[in-house]
Amino acid sequence: MKPRITLKKIASEFGVSISTVSKALKGSHEISEEVRERIQAYADYYNYKPNNLALQLRNQKTSVIGVIIPEIVHHFFSTVIDGIEHYANQKGYNVMVCVSNESYEKEVLNFNVLTNGSVDGLIVSVARETQENQKFDHFKSLTKDEFPLVLFDRIIDEINCDKVVIDDVGGGYKAANHLMEVGAKRIALITTEDYVTVGSLRKQGYLKALKNKGITIDESLIYYIDDSKNLYQQIEKVINVPNPPDAILAVNEIYAANALIIAKERGLSIPNDIAIIGFTSGLISEFTSPPLTCVEQHGYLMGEQAAELLINRIENTAPKDFQKEVISTNLKIRKSTFIDG
Amino acid sequence: MKPRITLKKIASEFGVSISTVSKALKGSHEISEEVRERIQAYADYYNYKPNNLALQLRNQKTSVIGVIIPEIVHHFFSTVIDGIEHYANQKGYNVMVCVSNESYEKEVLNFNVLTNGSVDGLIVSVARETQENQKFDHFKSLTKDEFPLVLFDRIIDEINCDKVVIDDVGGGYKAANHLMEVGAKRIALITTEDYVTVGSLRKQGYLKALKNKGITIDESLIYYIDDSKNLYQQIEKVINVPNPPDAILAVNEIYAANALIIAKERGLSIPNDIAIIGFTSGLISEFTSPPLTCVEQHGYLMGEQAAELLINRIENTAPKDFQKEVISTNLKIRKSTFIDG
DNA sequence: CTGTTAGCGCGTTCAT
């Protein structure tokens, strides 16, 4: 790659000082018109652009936001990034994306790289392994230095920073209520292990809805999926039982879509024999047969809000107390739970 | 945010020079053991880390790769990013992702930001608008300066740089052949406008396969979708005709899934009345009913290869001539085209 | 009008 042109080179070319060139290119009125135009023409010709690194170092500001997410091949997370990108660009920031791959070690690595001056702030959704082992020291050392940080979706309560979450309890509640409204009596819940906060919160919503209607919780209807094992086999156990449930609430789209397929294989009619509802994050729900009713999560909005909180924090236009924004969900009713007369 | 600790501060704290501190923290044997240990302890306590910007400026190397893609909420592109991330991290690079949103203007903007010293090289998939208007000056000025650049998927033939593409012609060919093998006589093609290179290449494969079998091309069976208009209505016209085709080849997953739904609504049996095949990029194909046969694209591998080409170029370990890697596709046969006896 | 100086944070000769 050819070396880029610098102020220094231009200056030596014209036999003037570096600062003269700098001023000329900024259109300063301190510089004579003639000199300014000649310098400008030369700079244009050689396509001069100020070196960003130098500017960032000088200004002590990168205008870059770091984002650390567990996975990128995931509709929900990519939607959030899209929202972050959009808001950030609008405010003159760029985005640097790193993937933790659900690994604690990789997350810490990403922390180290990004907080060494490369970014003005960080937006993070916590890796599963980190959640599981409750190792939060890297977060704590960040907040101790008041480094601008926003947690989203998978958050940590004990860390003091701005946060954005989905109303997961409300989503689970709405979903379970809807199932009861369409006549379900025995609603199975397919959820994650409890240390995954979002799964646990959605379960809370489910429990709350049932209790509200005076239904006693049947623990045998709650299934905890281990994502490292075979999904199909685990979900089969929900349906291939002597007395299958008449409704399923799954905490994500993949679980729901698998349940749907297994139910059909077993010859159950949906929603008549069994109604199914999921939390959506992708496009699958639209294209199953029948299409799946789901709780919509609004990841894009979440990303925008996270970016807004962070940039306000960076630019010191935020209130001193940390905010916690809650993104509400809504039900998208499709034919897996309800057939329009 | 609290100011970060610097060599300068440590130096003044100990009453020594900056370079002494620098050497001490690098474990240089020029520094007496005693001083070194005291400085090290102090630095550890205050969690000293060298400022990346300063290092980058000094070393004239950022170890960051810029990526510009048309969309991020797109399974194929996020898979590619994943591959780029993986390979890049392994080689000590980080990734900065920008989205052009299919807009020429945004693409140029991203170019300007990223090529100002922030990254060592760029991996790009061209925005639709740029392809449509054939405005490639920003690419040309980059290659003129020998800036490390890799194009992937949506490439530009006339730009001299390393490239990675899917074997789109081969994919279209395999797909059409498969349809003929399972007995299709009248294969409709649902494709994009021709300026979208990948659509046009897949069409070429389709044409080649048909000609190979001595079938005359029926232009009325080729449908060009305008993505800015209603998808469902456009695809309806393929199927809701007096004499519908007995097979459909769609150049992406969404087109295929829509075709499947419309065919079922019309009461056609799949694959008996009509076989359907798509190019996959997401998870939809697995969960439709019946599941969709598709051409698999291996985006992750594509990302890895793109990153490898770029890093070799950056580190001057690449051959002088530009490479063009072709990622081959394979058919994933499911029940939308073939029912296993 | 133009130039000098200093500083952002770091590493690296080259002196002492």
Next chain:
DNA sequence: ATGAACGCGCTAACAG
């Protein structure tokens, strides 16, 4: 064993 000086590229306060 330690430090001074320089350069990476840029801007801004200050001097002339």
